[in-house]
Amino acid sequence: MTHITSMLETYPKDLGGLDREKLAECIATCFECAQTCTACGDACLSEDMVAELTKCIRTNADCADICTTTGRILSRHTGYDANITRAVLLACEVACKACADECEQHAQMHEHCRICAEACRRCETACRELAASLS
Incomplete structure (x- = not known):
């Protein structure tokens, strides 16, 4: 998170009242969650019961894409639009x-799903907290 914080501190304009700490945390959490979801989906593909994990794999892929996009959007501030x-x-x-x-639902059987669920909960919370802090 050091580079994220450093980049936010060097931004030449005002961040529009965004809480820099919450913003940095949310960006880092989004990218971490995206990586974890990608790895979990891949691990699910390696399981013998892969057919039973189809929804999990799809949800992992969707979540990873949305988290990556969110992290990228949160990293840009020029022309900031709070509604977006x-x-x-x-x-x-x-x-x-x-x-x-x-x-x-799969955490008891697959450790990668347990880890992924934890990363997703952290990201869910970080997004909620940052959204609540927007003016």
Whole structure:
């Protein structure tokens, strides 16, 4: 998160009242969640019972894409539009909740799903908290 924080601190304009700490945390959490979901989906593909994990794999892929996009959008500030940011954060929160809910159903049997569910819950919370702090 050091580079994320450093980049936010060097931004030449005002960030529009965004809480820099929450913003940095949310960006980092989004990218971490995207990586975790990608790895979980891949691990699901390696399981012997792959046919039973189809929904989990799809949810992982969707969540990873949405988290990556959210992290990228949150990293850009020129021409900032709070309405777009709110919408993206809500989409990410919803995707993370859905992925965590799905992974939790397999967490007893697959450790990668347990880890993924935890990452998704952290990201869900970070998105909710940042959205709540928007003016």
